[in-house]
Each structure stands twice: as structure tokens, then as C-alpha cells.
Amino acid sequence: MLRVERSCPYAESTVLRIVAARFVRDGRDLVAPFSLELGAGQRARLEQPSASCAMVAARLAAAIVKPTFGAVTVGDFDSRLQPAQAKRLVGFVPQGGFGGSEREFGREIGFRADVWNVERAAMLREAGEILAALRRTPLSPATDAYARGIALALAPGVHLAVLELPPAGVLEALAALRPGLATVATAVAADRTAPAAVLLAGSMP
């Protein structure tokens, strides 16, 4: 069984590398080609023309969907060749966060502890700490479901957080809570000519 670790073995290297990734469905580009390199503590925003494109872009970065062209590497693992290893390093927060009851939240932590093969008690403690810290930030109560989604996603001790269309203030709160965590957030671009990936903190390769 693995332990929940906060130290990041990728601190000196790239956590996420996206090279000309593009996602095509029915002959149409749902995600236009974009590249991004992210190290520990860096944050990026992926701007997409619509919510559905942002949804696909988030899943691309989280190694949940495979790029039609290009490559996505998390840590040392290619999302197409070693998806399970890549996903082990990623905490993915869907748009709605986690909307279940407190009891379901506890059950979900147990389920994730089993799937990620980490100690259940340690993961429960970790999720509780993250949630308590997020609830202390001046986020609106409406974002509580999203905060619970973040707690679930980060509790297994991941190195990359991918936030799908996070509510306002969440990205900043997470950066304050886990400054060493590489974070990608998707957003719907107001300006359709905007670049697909915007680095918010750190340096672009």
C-alpha cells in the first residue's frame, strides 16, 4: 500500500508536458492544437471557445482522454501509452465538484483510497485538512461542492491538479493552499482569438 506523500518527485522537472495536442471528433477540432509545459508550483489556464471544448481540454490535460494528434505526458508517463500511471499523478476536479452528501463524501474517499491504493485513514485525514483549509478561505458558499471535489482529487497525494471550469477565486485559494502543486484550470475565453494556454505563474518554456 502506498502512503499519501506531499513531497513532489517532479519538483525539479516537468510535471505536465503537452506537445501540439489536438482533439478531433467527427472531423471537427474540439480542441485546437496547443502546447504547454508545467513544472511544480506553476499554474496555467487553458482558454477554450466554449464550455464543451473546455471540458475536453481539461480531460486532455488530466490524461482522461487521449489526444488525436500530439502528445500529453504527465510526469514520465505518456497518456496514450501508460494512462493508468499518468492518471495516478493527476487530481481531476469536474465542473460540478462533488455534489453528494457528507456520507457519500466519506464513501467516495474510501473508494478512491482503494483505487489509488493508499491508506484509507491517511487519505481521509488529508481530504479533511484540504476541505477545512478551503472552507477557511473567503470563497462563496456556492463553491462548497467544488471545494469537496478538490479535496477528493488532491487527497491521494497527486502532483498535478486539473480544474474544469473552476468558480472565481478557487484557483487562487488552491495556489495559497498548495503552492508546490502544478495546476491547470480551464476557462471559456471571452476573446476567441486568445491563446489556448496562458501561464499564470512560473515561466513558459
Place this chain on the structure above:
Amino acid sequence: MNGTRATLAIVRREMDSPWLARLCVGLIAGFGLGILSSPSGAFEDHLTAALAALWFAVGGTLRVDMRDGMYFAAPLYGRQLARAHALVALAGAFALPLGATLGWALRGAPGNELAPGGFAVTLFCAAALSAVVALSATPRCGGARAVYALLAVGAGAVTLIPYFTGLRDAPFAGLAAALLLGFFGLRAFGETLARYDPIG
């Protein structure tokens, strides 16, 4: 990664209250069919039990929500997910045949069904194969989903043919067909999940 721990976690998650309720319905329905059937092992009674078992197996499996994004965000291989869901689908599909078997045992004169060459083994094989093949319909929608559901019923029907045509050693022929087709069905489902992109 600990595959067994993850597999059991998925199985527990899928065997929720509605699943258990369907299991009870299957057991009761099967028991009713078994106890009300003719002790002489009439063709119509066996055909009714077979159709009910196929319908129950395919219908129950189609309720699986493979598009639950959590499974695809987790560090799981397609084959792990496929195995875990197959265990749940098989357990669910066995409810009706198990209930029928209990009904036949309590009805008296169970030789037509529970003897080594009887109908019970064939019924279990048909339900199991239908459930495994129907799993491939769960990540799909529209026409493709309907085609896979029909394929599942057809695959189950294949295992029933030896029995209903009066073939000697029919249960063993049914078992062989179920094992062979079930292996390929499960493998195809695992590959589908490995390639699947959950984008709604």
C-alpha cells in the same frame, strides 16, 4: 497498483441499493417461474424461463453507467474496469436462474432441470453470456447501444440452441459456447474501455 483492491472497490460501488433490489426481484421472479413450471419439464416453461433470464440479464447490465467520469479519471486499466463490471453483471444475471433453480428444487421432480444433462446449467450459461456481451453496450448510445443489446440476446440464445434442439450433452455444449464467446466479449469490452474517451 493493487488490482484486486481496486476491483473489489468498483464491485462494492456498483452493488448499490438499486442493484440489490433488482437482485431480489430476479430471485423472486425466477423462483416463481421455477415453482409454477410443469414437473414434466415442458418446452414452453423452459423457453419462458430462458427468455426471462436473457431479458433480465441484458436489462440489468444496461443499467450500468459506464459514462461515470470517475472511473476514467482513476488510475485504472480498461481491463481492470471490464473485469470488475463483469463480476457485477454476472452476479446480477445469475439472480433469475438461481431463483428458478430453487423453485425447481422445491417443486418436486427436479430431474429435468437439475440432473447433469438438465436445463439449469444451460440457463446459467445463457444469462452469463448475455450479461457479459451486453456490457459492451454500456459505454455506447443510440443505434450502437441497441445493436449491442440485440447481440447480447443473440449470444445468449446461441447457448440455448443445443438444449432446445435436443442435442446430446447440450449443457456442456452451452457451457463451451458461453466460455468461448464470453472470453471474446469481455476482451472486447476491456479494449473498448481502454480506447474510450469520456467526453459526454
